Amino acid sequence: MEFRFFHHFGSYLLMLKGMFSRPENMRMFWKEFMRQCVDIGIGSLGIVLIISMFMGGVTTLQIAYQLVSPVIPRSTIAQIVRDTIILEFAPTLTCIVLAGVVGSKIASELGNMRVSEQIDAQEIMGINTKGYLIMPKILAAIIMIPCLIAIAGFLGIWGGQKAGELGGILSAEQYWQGLRQDFRAYNIFFALFKAFVFAFIIASVPSYYGYHVQGGALEIGKASTSAVVVTCVLILFMDYLLAALLL
C-alpha cells in the first residue's frame, strides 16, 4: 500500500518536473492556455453562481436560527456570514464542487487522449505532451479558480443579504453594518491563498490520473472517479493544514 503511494507520488512529481520545458511553439501554447481558461473559467461559472448564492442564503438562515438571543444584534449575523463565506465556504466548498466539475473533465479528457493514442501521436511529432497538455491546464486553473472564488465570495454575501431580507431576518442596512464590523483584510488574503493551492490540486491531480490511464473506457471512468476522490481529500487536508498554519 505504502509502496503504491510512493510510486504514485514519485510519478506525480516526475510529471510536474516534465512540464517545465520551453514550449515548441509559443503561439500554440497560448492558444491551448486560452482554451483551458475558457473551459475552466467560463465553463464552471454557472455552477459557481448557483452554489454561491444558495450557500450565502442558507448560511444566513441557519445563523439566524441559532442566534436567537435578544442581546446579540442582528448585524452580527451578517458578520458571521461574511467571515464564514470568505474563510471557508467560498474557497473550500466551491473548490470541492470544482474538483468534481473541472477535475473529472481534465481526467477524462486526458484519459481519452491517452487511450486513443492522441498523446502518443503528439509525442512522436516531438511535442513535450506534459508541457503542452498539462501545463496550460494548471496555469489556467491557477488564474481562473481564484477569480471564480472571488465571484463566489461576493455572490455568497449578496445571497446572504437577499435571504435575510426575504426571510424578514434583518434589513439591508443592518446587513451592511454587519459586513463592515471587525473586517480583517487578512481573511481575503487567506481565502485567495487557499484558492491558489486548491486550484493547483484541482488541475494537477486529475491531470496525473488522466495522463497515466492504461486500458479502455472503463479505466477512464475509474481514473476520473479516483481523481475526484483524491482531489477532494487533498483539498480538505490542505484546508486543515493551511488553517492550522496561517490562522
Add this chain to the structure above:
Amino acid sequence: MIELVNIKKGFGDKVILPDVTATMETGKVNLIIGSSGSGKTVMMKCMVGLMPVDEGKILYDGRDFTNMSEHEKKEVRQQIGMLFQGSALFDSMTVEENVMFPLEMFGKGSHKDKRNRVMECLERVQLKDAAKKYPAEISGGMKKRVGIARAIVLNPKYLFCDEPNSGLDPQTSLLIDKLIKDLTLEYNITTVINTHDMNTVMESGDHIVYMYKGRKQWEGSNKDIIFSKDEKLNDFIFASDFLREAKEMRQMEMFQSQDWRNKLKKD
C-alpha cells in the same frame, strides 16, 4: 535507413524482445509481421521512442537514437510520421485542423502556405471535400487517410504505420496500401508497417521481417515468401487451405518465369 542492432526489451521479468537485429530500408515498404504477442508492436514503439529499449541500438541513418539527448530526439521525431491503428485523430479538431496541427507546431512560412500544404496533402489522400468535417463524422477508412495526410504533411523521412488496414474492408485496405506504397516511392521514405493483413504482405512487402516469439524468424521480400521453406512462416502466412492453394498456384506461375527458375537453381 533504420537499423535495429541487438535490441532487447522486457517488462519486469517478462522478456518481449530477447535480441532483435533488423534493417528497414529506404525507399521500400518494410513490413513487420507476426502473430499476436510476437512483439511487433513493442518493436515499433521502441523504434519511434515511445518505449525505451533495455539494450541495443536503434540507428536512424547512422545516428544512434537510443543515446540521443532529448533535444536531438525531438529533431529526429520531427522527421517521423506515424499512422496509428485507431488513427489517433484529435477529436476536437476538424480534418483540416488535424492535418494542420504538425505544421502549426513546427512548420515555417505563412498561414496561406501552410493551408496550401494541408490542401495538397488532403488532395493526395482524396479527402479535400471532407476538410471541414470532424473525425466523428467520417468513416474508418477516411480516418486512416486523414492519419496518412497528417503523417506526411511535414515531409517525413520515416513513416510508421501500425496496422493500417485493421477494421477496413478489403477494397479500402487495398486503397490504403497503394497510397502508402506510392508515397514511399514518391518521397523516397523509409516506411515501416506493422501488419496482419496478407494482402498488404503480398502486394506491398518489399522487405518483410517475420517475428516469432520476440525473435526475427525470417526476413525477405514478398516474392521470397512464396518459395520460403520456413514452417512457422508458412503456418502463419498460409494459414487456410484456400491460401495454401493460392500459394501453390502462384508458385507455378512464378516457376514458369525464367528468372525465378534460375534463382531457385542457385539457391
